[in-house]
Amino acid sequence: MGGGSRAWLGLGLLAGLALCPLVVPMYWVFILTEVLIMGLLAMSFNLLFGGAGLLSFGQASLFGVGAYGAALVLLHGPPSLGLAFAAGVGGAALVSLVIGYLCVRRDEIFFAMLTLGFGMMLFTVAHNWREVTGGSDGLSGFALPTLPVLGLSLFDPRVMYWFTLAVVAAGVGVLWRVHRSSFGLVLRASRENRERLAFVGASVARYRLAAFVVSGTLSGAAGVLFCLFNQMATPDVMHWAYSARPVLMAVLGGSTVFLGPAFGAAAFFALEQAVTSVTDSWMIVLGAVLIPVVLYFPEGILGTLVRWVSRPGRGDRE
């Protein structure tokens, strides 16, 4: 697929998503908002996973830092959207710089375990530091800011949806540029063969750290959105079990195609909706779907679809 048709595909997707609230019932506007937020979280996670070959098991804690940063500003400061984002995103950037610095020199399982450990520490802070974080209740009861441009209120679910779409699209745009950049190339090289990369003169840890910060910052942005969407920040989104979500979404949708994790997020929620209307134990069904995907379609749903579509002369040859 050429650059032109890719751009059109992206714009078409964006336009389709923008039109959704006008046609789907309100309930689905809520679901779709959450899908978008989780999509950004899964996509930012995949900069490390698909991009650098690093399995971060603490991504939710950075998401949580974003949510708490925004909640703290809205609770104690002025009702400013800009400030809420600055606090949440800036906080996540800072925390990922520190955690990343301590993790990127390790590989594979050691990296995963370290990120898991730091994630647990951050969860504990959020859960136990009652005076600041509100403990297990979290932070809530703040007024939502209005949009500075049009004066629209984020209380309106459609406005919230469109605002989320705009932020997520911007975040995905950033990821796309990074993915295609010189940096993205070196990062992929580090995934392919980190040792060889060092022997052509790259400090692998430096590239990984940069990726960790970009990834964590965007996860923080997703966290800010989640805080606005729920009008609260709670410690459960920082729990390590929550960190499994972006992993599942990336694997489900496909970590080797750019939009795979976002697609995985959509599939995740669609599945959840379909199953929870029938039975309570939807995790069983998720597991039952995930296992064949991992075993037979390791490129994920979208990855497999893309490969089928782009296989030249399908049906004629082979």
Add this chain to the structure above:
Amino acid sequence: MNSRPLLDVRGLSHRFGRFRVLTDVSVRVMPGRLTALIGPNGAGKTTFYNCVSGRYVPTGGKVVFDGRDITGLPAHRVARLGLLRSFQITNIFPGLTVLENVLVPLTLRAGRGMRFWRAHHRDPALVERAEEILERLGLADQVGRRASELPYGDKRRIEIALVMALDPKLVLLDEPTAGMTPEETDRMIGLIRELAARSGITFFLTEHDMKVVFSVADHIYVLHQGRVLAQGSPDEIRGDPRVREAYLGGSLDP
């Protein structure tokens, strides 16, 4: 001609636990002189390269490159100084295309690895340079293919391309013809000869195949059980009784 060695290794020793692999190895590589390190499998050639190129910190001795003490520097720092290496076991970026493989070192060399915004293939100067290198190595018709899909001999040449992209001063080639067919071997030897003669890069290679070494090297070191057994011109080495003995006679004759 400059008489300072480009690489000056003094009394290098290396142990794995209590197992001594290298003992007091001193090697000098003069600029422009194609030097070879030979020895049977297990002699310690690869370990020697690992100590020189920053993969291992040697347990004893000193490595001086281009007048600078580089003992114990990490691999990426050594590489940035212009001392590059290829690997005995093919070591490239398998999931990247052939062009991307070469773009990686070129990007690093140009100091553009931290460019987050500009698309890497929109860097015409680098792409042009990459194509030039691939052309020179006879890989021009493979640029868009995944490196992992290439035949073995081509992968070995990507290995060389990665090194050439960095405008090295000194290149260590670890058994560049390992596992190659006779045709691939001839092609690789031709390539090394040509590059050594025309690029201004100094090559230092290891081999266990004597034929290859005697046909390309100007100066030879013989490594035996982790020690330098002899050094000299190919003729001197061929006539050296100790070397003959170490190799059980016969096998030294091309």
